[in-house]
Amino acid sequence: MSEDRRLLVLCADPDGPVVRTRALAFRLGLARAGVVLEVARWPKGVLARRAVLRRAQEFGNVWVLSRLLNVADVRRLRARVRRLLFDFDDAVPLHDSRRHASPSWTRRRRFRAVLSAADAVSAGNAHLQSLAAAEGARAEVLPTVVPCDDAPPAPEPRPPPHVLGWIGSRATLPYLRGATVPLAAVVASGTPFRLRVVADGVPVMPPGIRVEGVRWTPQGEAAALDGIAGGDRPAPRRRVDAGKCGLKVLQMLSRGRPVVASAVGVQTEQVRHGVTGFLAKTPEDWLTSLTTLLADAGLRRRMGEEAKRDVRARWSVAAWEPRVVSFVTKALA
Numbered sequence: 001m002s003e004d005r006r007l008l009v010l011c012a013d014p015d016g017p018v019v020r021t022r023a024l025a026f027r028l029g030l031a032r033a034g035v036v037l038e039v040a041r042w043p044k045g046v047l048a049r050r051a052v053l054r055r056a057q058e059f060g061n062v063w064v065l066s067r068l069l070n071v072a073d074v075r076r077l078r079a080r081v082r083r084l085l086f087d088f089d090d091a092v093p094l095h096d097s098r099r100h101a102s103p104s105w106t107r108r109r110r111f112r113a114v115l116s117a118a119d120a121v122s123a124g125n126a127h128l129q130s131l132a133a134a135e136g137a138r139a140e141v142l143p144t145v146v147p148c149d150d151a152p153p154a155p156e157p158r159p160p161p162h163v164l165g166w167i168g169s170r171a172t173l174p175y176l177r178g179a180t181v182p183l184a185a186v187v188a189s190g191t192p193f194r195l196r197v198v199a200d201g202v203p204v205m206p207p208g209i210r211v212e213g214v215r216w217t218p219q220g221e222a223a224a225l226d227g228i229a230g231g232d233r234p235a236p237r238r239r240v241d242a243g244k245c246g247l248k249v250l251q252m253l254s255r256g257r258p259v260v261a262s263a264v265g266v267q268t269e270q271v272r273h274g275v276t277g278f279l280a281k282t283p284e285d286w287l288t289s290l291t292t293l294l295a296d297a298g299l300r301r302r303m304g305e306e307a308k309r310d311v312r313a314r315w316s317v318a319a320w321e322p323r324v325v326s327f328v329t330k331a332l333a
Contacts, residue, residue, distance in 0.1 A: 005034045005036065007030075007035055007038075007063050007332065008038055008061065009037055009039045010041075010062055010067060011040075011042065011064075012041070012066070012067050014039045018065050018089060021144050022087055022089060022142075022144060023063065024037070025317045026324045026325060026328075029321040032325075033325050033328075034329075035328060040055060042069065053076055056080055059081070060081055061084075061085075062077060062085065063086075063087065064114060064118075065089075066087065066088045068092055069110065069113075069114060070110060071113045074110070075113075075117070077117075078117040084117055085118060085120045085121075087142070088122075088124065089245045090128075093108045094107065095107070111135065115136075121137055121139040121140070122139055123140070123141055123142070124141070124243075124245035124266075128243050129141050142320065144246065145250070145316055145317050145319070146247070146251055146254045146315065146316060147254070148311045148312045148317075152305065153255060153305060156301075157227050157229070159229075160192060161193050162192070162230075163193065163194050163212075163227060163228045164194070164228065164229065164231070164232050165198065165227075165230070165252060166232050167197075167216065167248045167251055168197075170199060170200050170201035175234055175235055176203055176234065177203050177205070179234035179286070180205060182280075183205070183232075183290075184206055185286075186290045186291055186294070187208045191291045191294050191295065194212055195209055195211050198224045201213075228257055229293075230257055230294070230300055231253075231257050231260070232259070233259055233261040234261075234262050235264045236262075236264070243265070244264075246266045246267050249267055253307040256305060258276055258293060258300055258307055259276070259277040259278075259307070260277055260279075260289045260293060261278075262279070262281075270315065275306055275310075
């Protein structure tokens, strides 16, 4: 195999979801096309960065995933490689949600630098594509996708009570804690449920909302989600959240579980309202959607079956692999 078909993936966390879903999910398809992936962390230290730059030069081709290098390092990287690809699945020009998603001149400057240097750019959704277009760059939309087989959904566990699921991380637990009012209203309506939180932390919820913490692992994700009756995915209505790519929604839908989600960003495309789940805008929407879903086993089954079919057709690795492989191989040509 020629050297120009090796591709080094540079990222913040080699074990993180960005690498798993946006690069390694397509490793076999790319290998069949003659492209071999290897992953490396972009480090903080100057000496460590020099070592990664030398490795990038050996590979000749680099794929930067949602990592904003400083302007000088972008120039150094560009000077050492034959092809530079850039992919982003978040509103990287903005500060993250912990800093209120405020505009950042530094991040925008770095974003502009990598867009200008890249031979090919891909974005996780149309909103992110527009951020690149605002800087004069063309980005191809390659959504975040998930594996999805054609087996029927696993039977949901026997109540009582029904299990409502949420999947995320310690960093996104504030989204769930911010949505306690409709959950408390469901309890007050006389519809009992247990909230299963699949994450690396467990939130403190108001009295009456029973919480079961399940630590997320790659091996245990499917079983954890098969143990729920439906999914809950609240999200704030902010500019940074319009850039999210909806991985957690897809993880639940792909297991054949209907989802009640905020009508925000790409979630409005992933959840087909009234068909694979419900989209909610107001506290009243949340209460009606959650109680309707929890009260009707037949509805949950029909929605879950359609959810899995829909993910397989529109949001699965198998459905998008040809497009991703084509994008990468053309960029390396």
